[in-house]
Amino acid sequence: MAAGEEEKKIRELFKTYMAEELKHPEIGRRKKAFIQEHFAPHIPFVLRPALLVPTLSFIFICVLALQLMKPVTKPIPQVALKETVKPKTLERTPFEEGDLGVQVKQVSSDMGSTLVFQKSSQGVPVIVIWVFTGGSNQ
Amino acid sequence: MKRGRIFLGWLLIGVLLFPSYGGSQAPALTLKVAVILASNEGSDFDLENDAYRDQLIRLFSYTAYEQVRGYSVVLEEGEQELIAIPGDYELILTLQRLEGEKVFLHALIQKGGNKFLDTELSLLGPTPVFLGGPPLDSGNLVLAIEKLY
Numbered sequence: 001m002a003a004g005e006e007e008k009k010i011r012e013l014f015k016t017y018m019a020e021e022l023k024h025p026e027i028g029r030r031k032k033a034f035i036q037e038h039f040a041p042h043i044p045f046v047l048r049p050a051l052l053v054p055t056l057s058f059i060f061i062c063v064l065a066l067q068l069m070k071p072v073t074k075p076i077p078q079v080a081l082k083e084t085v086k087p088k089t090l091e092r093t094p095f096e097e098g099d100l101g102v103q104v105k106q107v108s109s110d111m112g113s114t115l116v117f118q119k120s121s122q123g124v125p126v127i128v129i130w131v132f133t134g135g136s137n138q
Numbered sequence: 139m140k141r142g143r144i145f146l147g148w149l150l151i152g153v154l155l156f157p158s159y160g161g162s163q164a165p166a167l168t169l170k171v172a173v174i175l176a177s178n179e180g181s182d183f184d185l186e187n188d189a190y191r192d193q194l195i196r197l198f199s200y201t202a203y204e205q206v207r208g209y210s211v212v213l214e215e216g217e218q219e220l221i222a223i224p225g226d227y228e229l230i231l232t233l234q235r236l237e238g239e240k241v242f243l244h245a246l247i248q249k250g251g252n253k254f255l256d257t258e259l260s261l262l263g264p265t266p267v268f269l270g271g272p273p274l275d276s277g278n279l280v281l282a283i284e285k286l287y
Contacts, residue, residue, distance in 0.1 A: 101265030105258040112271070114255070119197050124265055126193055131255050131271035 102127040165236050166214045168286040169243075173207035173223050176200040176270075177277025190266070190282055197268065200277065210286070223247075225274040227254065229281060234258070241285055247272060261285045 021027050045051070104127060107114045112133040118125050172187060176194070180202040183191050187205075194203050211219045213233035221229040232244040241261045247254040247269065254272055261267065266284040273279075 101261060101263035102267045103260045103262075105260065107255070107257045108253065109255050110253040111255075126197060126265060126268065127259075128197055128268040128270060129255065129257055129259075130269075133271060133273055 101125070104129060166212055167233055167236060167241055169211045169213065169231065170282075170284045170286050171207075171209040171211060171221060171229065171231075172205055172282040172284075173209075174280045174282060175204045175206050175224075175274060175277050176280050177202050177204075177275070179276055187282075193266070193268075194280070198270075198280070202277075203280075206279075223272075223279065223281070225272055225279065226250070227272050227279070231283075239263075243283075245269060245283065247281070 047055070101124075104116050107116055107129055109131045112131050115128075115130045115132065117128050117130070119128070120126070172185075172190065174185065174190070174194070176198055178201050182202050182204065184204040185191055185194075186208055190205075191203070194200075206224050209221055211221065211231055213219055213231065215233055215235055218230060218232045221231070223229050227247055227249045230244075230246040230248070232246075234242040234244055236242070239262060242258070243261060244258050246256050249272070255269055257269070259267060261283075264285060266282045268280055268282055270280040271278055
């Protein structure tokens, strides 16, 4: 019987305590502050400071690997392919007489056959007048 | 005595003010001539003008080029210049006429009275003209003629 009465008393005390706490919210705030100050909150295993750097590194590597694998698996869009592979037409402009710095009026030789040829060197047409003597090594 | 000094003073002033007096001079032109020996012996490039190097590589298939002579020729209209080049060849350049920037030139390469190359050409810009073919030793001579400004 005594135990039952004691239990009742404890319940009454607890109720009173709870009622007092509800009446005065300042007490609740102080309790919360006390717990935060003196008891560390529960941190997940992987987020503990000792494991944080390796965990972040692992995540970074995973993300990087996924990014590298993406272009291999991702199909190339047809529209983009058409645009990039589109052949370009090169327009050749014929040499105009005014472009040439040199104009040859007449060529002759007693020693062999002559040849006048023009070749573009770095965009500049260069004229060569050559005599083939037959025995030379040109 | 005093008059003589005054006359000499005026004469000196006149000479200083008009140094080129003495009749109108014909327009002159400076040509640069480089005599290059092109051969297949070795792979050396020994040229005074590096610009020729790229042009020669593009134009010919020789492996070695050596500039054996270099000349600067000043010609007036109608004037002729004879240049002795290796291998007993002679290059005779004649400035036929000048029309503004355009130069009309006669070039003759000869040896022992025989015309190796006889040509008439006009040069407009700074582009050189290459005259070639005279055999020398185991190669051929290439003459680069360029108008200087």
